[in-house]
Amino acid sequence: MHQNCLECTRLWSEYALVTRHFLKLEGRVQTARDSQDRQTAAELDPLLERAAAERAEIRRRIQEHELLPQAEAANA
Numbered sequence: 108m109h110q111n112c113l114e115c116t117r118l119w120s121e122y123a124l125v126t127r128h129f130l131k132l133e134g135r136v137q138t139a140r141d142s143q144d145r146q147t148a149a150e151l152d153p154l155l156e157r158a159a160a161e162r163a164e165i166r167r168r169i170q171e172h173e174l175l176p177q178a179e180a181a182n183a
């Protein structure tokens with residue numbers, strides 16, 4: 108992570124937000140599975156998949172961004 112970089116801060120807080128959302132959904136899917144609630148699990152699965160994809164995408168953007176030199180990154 109760059110020092111004092113707004114874009115890093117923005118990306119990481121976005122990542123934290125999506126991660127929290129993902130973990131919450133994962134917990135709900137697990138609860139539904141544990142209680143044999145197949146319908147709820149089936150409804151939540153696509154949402155969980157989408158959250159996982161979103162999370163991976165932001166992680167990718169962070170990695171891409173961190174490859175940039177700090178100066179350029181600050182203006183990005």
Ligand SMILES: [Zn+2]
Nearest residue numbers: 109112115180
């Ligand atoms: Zn940065």
